[in-house]
Amino acid sequence: MGQGEAMQLRWDGGSDPAKLGIMVCGHGSRNRKAVAEFAQLTTGLARLLPYHPLAHGYLEFAHPVIPAGLDRLRSAGVDQVVAVPGMLFAAGHVKNDIPTLLNRYSAATGLPIRYGRELGMDARMVRAAAARITVALPLEARGEQGGALRQDTLLLVVGRGSRDPDANGNVAKITRMLVEGLGLGWGETCYAGVTFPQVEDGLRRVVGLGYRRIVVFPYFLFSGVLVSRIHRAVDCVVADHPQLDIRKATYLSDHPLVLDTFCTRAQEALEGDNAMNCALCKYRTQVLGFESEHGAPQQSHHHHHEGLGEACTLCDGDCTGACEEDVKAKAHYHVHHH
Known part of the structure; x- marks a missing residue:
């Protein structure tokens, strides 16, 4: 596909591209700038994929949550969705949290959802x-x-x-x-x-x-x-x-090549060519030092934060780290492990 060119995805669901919805799944953040940047990225994707309804949602800490984005696509009349994780590499969010949520939604509504892989090594x-x-x-x-x-x-x-x-x-x-x-x-x-x-x-x-x-x-x-x-x-x-x-240096943001990779991941999911590289996945292989996690069930740990939607008010715009200092000052400082 040409960089920056509008395109229609190829799929086997019929001739009406409006029946195929694109769902971009983000992690979410209490930082307002981060949430705004994610929304800006999805706006860029919508310009590249103008023939398909597109929505986005977050696992936690921000609205809309992923099920709300899927609801929006159903309301637009789609009868199939390809969901792409807005994440760089495949760790717990990509391997467990997002697919668990998508499977639950698909089972409850009957909406077919194809899951794409992370941006990854590209x-x-x-x-x-x-x-x-x-x-x-x-x-x-x-x-x-x-x-x-x-x-x-x-x-x-x-x-x-x-x-x-x-x-x-x-x-x-x-x-x-x-x-x-x-x-x-x-x-x-x-x-x-x-x-x-x-x-x-x-x-x-x-x-x-x-x-x-x-x-x-x-x-x-x-x-x-x-x-x-x-x-x-x-x-x-x-x-x-x-x-x-x-x-x-500046982080990646919505660089045109990042957007192009997102589009490719959606097309790969529709073609069945979206397999992650699981050769060293600790859930499928007894990786040195992580043997106890081999064969662990796929489940999400984010339901307790889903839709929290409370933006940080300590900073005006971008994050200054004031929240971390505030937590330390209250003597309850800990590293947040997902």
Whole structure:
């Protein structure tokens, strides 16, 4: 498919594209900017897929919830839905929470729902990430003649962090592809939460490697408390090393190649070519260190937060991290594990 071109999905359900609905499933956030950015992305998808009714919904913390989005598609007269997870890699949300919710809805209403796979490892996603990183480089390092300057640059890619080692490993693979593809001097991977190394520890470690320039790239789709946490960690290290050139790259957002990957995932689901790479899935394989989770039932743990819909009021627009500081001040601080 051509990048940025409006398209009609190919499917076996008849000649009326209005009968096929597209459901984009997000995680949700209390951060208003993150929710607005997700809605903006779905608006871009609607422009690329103008022949199909499109809706979006969230697992938790924001409205509309996923069942409400599916209700909207049913009201539009669709008789089949393809649901695409708005997430970068397949961890618990993609493998358990979203499909459990979709299966429950389909069983209750009789609406057929085909489930697509995550954005995942895709050449378009790598190119979108490279575009964000390139903008953060000095002008003289961006073109073909800037190879020497790029060799003086270290890239620190920050993933979300998960209890799923397969998802964490994919972030490290993205790092390697970006470093080699852009011709950078070195690359390291860290995470914003749940696993290790986390951002400040990872950044302090690479500071000692002697590179003239460090670019910190959040491999995230949207803003939110974790991106704010990344930026605060970078600012902390910069304050201790003012002589270094440490730069922040922008997260992926609704880059055209990201939107194009979403469209491809929807088409793959309709063609039956949407299988996840389960070779190292801890639920299907006895992965070292996670043997107890092999064969665990597919179930969601998000019903207790579904539709909470309470936007954070501590920040005006983007997240400043005030909520984390507020929680710490109340002496009930803990890391939120999904």
